[in-house]
Amino acid sequence: MVEPTPQRTGLRTIMTTTITFPLSGKTFQQRATQEPSWVRCFLIGLALAFLTLFLFVPLISVFYEAFKKGVDVYLAAITDPDAVSAIKLTLTVAAIAVPLNLVFGIAAAWAIAKFEFRGKNLLITLIDLPFSVSPVVSGLIYVLVFGLQGWLGPWLAEHDIKIIFAVPGIVLATVFVTVPFIARELIPLMQAQGTEEEEAAVVLGASGWQTFCKITLPNIKWGLLYGAILCNARAMGEFGAVSVVSGHIRGSTNTMPLHVEILYNEYNFAAAFAVASLLALLALVTLALKTLIEFRNKQHQTQRGDE
Amino acid sequence: MNHFKQHSILPGFNLALGFTLLYLSLIVLIPLSAAFIRTAELTWSEFWTIVTTPRVVASYRLTFGVSFAAALVNAFFGLLVAWVLVRYHFPGKKIVDALVDLPFALPTAVAGIALTALYSGNGWIGQYLEPLGIKVAFTPLGIFVALTFIGLPFVVRTVQPVLEDIEAELEEAAATLGANRWQTFAKVIFPILFPALMTGFALAFARAIGEYGSVIFIAGNMPMVSEITPLLIVTKLEQYDYAGATALSVVMLVISFILLLIINLLQWWSRRRSARA
Numbered sequence: 008m009v010e011p012t013p014q015r016t017g018l019r020t021i022m023t024t025t026i027t028f029p030l031s032g033k034t035f036q037q038r039a040t041q042e043p044s045w046v047r048c049f050l051i052g053l054a055l056a057f058l059t060l061f062l063f064v065p066l067i068s069v070f071y072e073a074f075k076k077g078v079d080v081y082l083a084a085i086t087d088p089d090a091v092s093a094i095k096l097t098l099t100v101a102a103i104a105v106p107l108n109l110v111f112g113i114a115a116a117w118a119i120a121k122f123e124f125r126g127k128n129l130l131i132t133l134i135d136l137p138f139s140v141s142p143v144v145s146g147l148i149y150v151l152v153f154g155l156q157g158w159l160g161p162w163l164a165e166h167d168i169k170i171i172f173a174v175p176g177i178v179l180a181t182v183f184v185t186v187p188f189i190a191r192e193l194i195p196l197m198q199a200q201g202t203e204e205e206e207a208a209v210v211l212g213a214s215g216w217q218t219f220c221k222i223t224l225p226n227i228k229w230g231l232l233y234g235a236i237l238c239n240a241r242a243m244g245e246f247g248a249v250s251v252v253s254g255h256i257r258g259s260t261n262t263m264p265l266h267v268e269i270l271y272n273e274y275n276f277a278a279a280f281a282v283a284s285l286l287a288l289l290a291l292v293t294l295a296l297k298t299l300i301e302f303r304n305k306q307h308q309t310q311r312g313d314e
Numbered sequence: 315m316n317h318f319k320q321h322s323i324l325p326g327f328n329l330a331l332g333f334t335l336l337y338l339s340l341i342v343l344i345p346l347s348a349a350f351i352r353t354a355e356l357t358w359s360e361f362w363t364i365v366t367t368p369r370v371v372a373s374y375r376l377t378f379g380v381s382f383a384a385a386l387v388n389a390f391f392g393l394l395v396a397w398v399l400v401r402y403h404f405p406g407k408k409i410v411d412a413l414v415d416l417p418f419a420l421p422t423a424v425a426g427i428a429l430t431a432l433y434s435g436n437g438w439i440g441q442y443l444e445p446l447g448i449k450v451a452f453t454p455l456g457i458f459v460a461l462t463f464i465g466l467p468f469v470v471r472t473v474q475p476v477l478e479d480i481e482a483e484l485e486e487a488a489a490t491l492g493a494n495r496w497q498t499f500a501k502v503i504f505p506i507l508f509p510a511l512m513t514g515f516a517l518a519f520a521r522a523i524g525e526y527g528s529v530i531f532i533a534g535n536m537p538m539v540s541e542i543t544p545l546l547i548v549t550k551l552e553q554y555d556y557a558g559a560t561a562l563s564v565v566m567l568v569i570s571f572i573l574l575l576i577i578n579l580l581q582w583w584s585r586r587r588s589a590r591a
Binding site (some may be wrong): 039040041043046047051053054057060061062063064066068072118121122123125130132134135136137139140142143147148149151152154157179182183205206209215219240243244245246250251263264265267268271280283287294295297298 | 317
């Protein structure tokens with residue numbers, strides 16, 4: 008048997024075929040489980056070419072177009088009152104949608120991961136449902152419920168409550184499209200952690216709330232943060248669903264992505280890309296935080312493995 | 315006590331499940347049911363007429379055809395990217411790996427205007443394609459580019475973990491039995507990856523079908539030519555044709571649910587296959 012070595016290469020060297028040419032004394036090595044180096048270089052080159060064309064160039068072009076007409080135009084675009092109100096609205100919507108889905112995610116994960124009950128798989132599928140609904144349809148269904156022609160429309164109009172073409176509609180549509188993010192991060196994590204620690208706490212006399220705060224929460228905090236970051240990115244960037252329920256009222260129901268659309272359709276490209284660059288920056292920060300948490304988790308796991 | 319739930323000493327089940335069900339019902343299930351209930355107000359023949367007019371059928375053909383093509387390209391390049399990220403080392407690999415998720419994090423409207431600027435006649439890429447007679451922006455080809463962009467991470471992220479878990483012994487066994495690298499890939503590695511690859515393909519396809527934000531900027535949105543179904547729903551809504559918009563959205567929803575079912579089956583298959591390997 009081969010001794011398990013910490014590094015994978017340790018195993019692979021065993022498979023190295025060594026060809027020694029007796030005359031020159033030169034040694035050629037070709038690992039039997041690796042591709043020749045020209046194949047490797049070609050595949051890396053092809054993959055990077057594809058990613059460059061489809062990812063890196065579009066990303067760079069956002070910033071290039073934003074600053075093409077100079078820093079002054081850029082600053083003017085993002086400090087324009089309509090832009091500022093769009094930024095404020097986007098932050099407000101995310102500040103409502105993310106905490107709501109955070110509470111939902113924790114509750115759903117607690118029920119699903121810590122208990123055995125019938126219909127669990129169906130429940131998980133229902134939680135994932137918003138991911139498979141087209142953003143446009145996500146907006147439309149709220150129009151059907153709260154719009155003037157909708158179920159609650161006449162009653163809402165009578166009581167002078169506006170939901171569609173107003174901020175509450177935007178919040179609802181955003182909550183809908185971001186429902187699964189935190190729950191689907193927490194469910195597998197809490198399932199993997201099992202119930203033993205919580206059971207021990209309960210046996211020792213801890214209340215449910217104490218058990219959650221002192222045992223579960225510290226265990227899931229990174230998963231929670233991870234889900235919240237992704238949820239936030241989508242909440243701030245959602246376009247289709249919000250577009251349907253917003254009514255595009257400048258300075259009042261325009262979120263940042265909608266403001267980008269309006270500026271772009273007015274051929275005000277520099278301003279559109281300036282606001283878009285803020286959203287692209289948000290995406291980059293999201294990816295950086297996400298990678299940081301993944302890196303931390305990996306280190307944590309190897310540390311645990313070493314113990 | 316019925317057998318709905320197994321006994322547990324942990325508290326909070328009723329509260330947690332109750333809240334989950336209430337929240338899901340209010341936010342997801344009741345609004346979604348509105349689309350079906352409102353459509354049920356139409357007679358079958360009215361519904362059928364709405365969802366099969368030539369303009370609508372052309373939009374299905376475009377949406378599904380281009381989504382399929384984009385998902386296919388993503389399946390090929392996603393597998394390649396996953397392979398390169400798992401198996402090889404090159405400078406900047408960690409950054410590339412992190413940036414693969416960009417289409418998940420970048421708002422679709424931003425992707426839409428960036429791609430349009432790149433591929434229009436005077437854009438960075440468009441200026442080289444236009445003299446060759448290839449028009450990308452404002453044609454179905456532009457939709458293809460946008461859908462490829464937004465579907466890019468799916469295949470990479472479903473194939474990557476499976477590829478990481480393949481044990482070196484399998485390939486070593488194949489090599490000692492005389493297989494060359496291509497044979498080892500085609501007969502040993504690929505069959506293990508295949509369910510994950512199919513899952514990634516289906517996820518990218520499902521996402522592409524519903525996509526709106528990145529497409530509308532680059533599509534040109536010409537009826538019968540470059541008008542996707544989600545845009546048609548918005549157009550009908552803007553004309554206060556609620557019945558038409560709702561009927562179309564029901565078609566989209568039914569297709570999404572079927573795809574969701576297929577994806578769940580594929581994931582189950584993928585887990586079983588990789589557990590056995």
